[in-house]
Amino acid sequence: MADWWSYSLEDFLLFSPRVYWRMFALHNEAVWPLHLAALPIGLTLVWWTARPRPWSGRVVAVALALVWAWVAWSFLWSRYATINWAAPWLAGGFALQALLLLGLGAFGAGMPRVVPPSVPRVIGWALLLHGLLLHPFTGMIAGHPPAAAELFGIAPDPTAIATLGLAVLMTGGTAAWVVMVIPLGWCAVSWATLHTMGGPEGAIPATAAVLAVAGRAWPTTNARKPL
Template identity: 30%
Template structure:
């Protein structure tokens, strides 16, 4: 249905069409881990709010609006990203537990913050390496691969069943996107689903269990 040039062009188009809003996406991606490490509840809730908006905009904006018209399965994943963002936003507003457990272990919190910044600052350049055009940078909040990779680090903010429901979308998206990138022979982009799966594993290793959570 499409070739690698057509797919990579989608990143250029969304960045150009939404300019200068991508600058705010970069700022939001950097602010999220800083807010999550705050001692106060309000900044941590703002962080989850920013992450939920990023999931919605990357799902509806990129997958539904740009990728879906040339690859219909992307439509379903786009709405999955939207539901994932709504789930995170709903937990931020109505959840009885603290909106972040990064503070339950300071060292773990700093590790998670470092992994988040590495994801939102390094992964966007994989699309640039593949396309050779810096305008194709895949930013957090716009590109689903970068957004999913960073978003899995918030899984520890959700309890039990809701955590698994939250992780279902990035897991299946990773499998689908890996198959897509393999078919298109866009080898640099395979780093996105691989990073998502690795960060999911690290999020579980670093997030303290609910039994050890404060309160």
């Protein structure tokens, strides 16, 4: 048993950075032109969050559920599983998140009901807009080709980060924390993978997770009433 202490994260990595980023390029090529639908869906979520209607919280939850289900099947199950034996389990986590969001939309109050002007509101919007608009450029800044860009609704990281942003913006108590559990878990997995490969990108999901927890725990006046 003492031999286990001699192992590091690098010993469990099943692929090289080149193979990892090539996987994103192949995935983007395979699912094109769905990228043209992913961005409008994301911007629609932003609009319904900024201009909430009595029904918009439920629609946002159901739309997110479909996005998580798609990423679970198209990327984790069908693509990532070819290089990582743990990917089917990760796909199961994404599928569970889709079911949670679907249940929240169909039987709960939906999401989000935006918190009043406050630190959590700034954090929530920052995470949401990063996941939707900025995350695809982080890989290119780190030196990866544009073909390997990670987009909301296509790749897991921006999908999880945008979902964390929406959860921070929710005024509900328990439901918001439940929505955050699996995205936070994915951020931890992504950080471990990227950190093990020696890339600076690992700081992004790690920072997003820390900010989401801080934003969710930050007190706001008359904003967080339990469901």
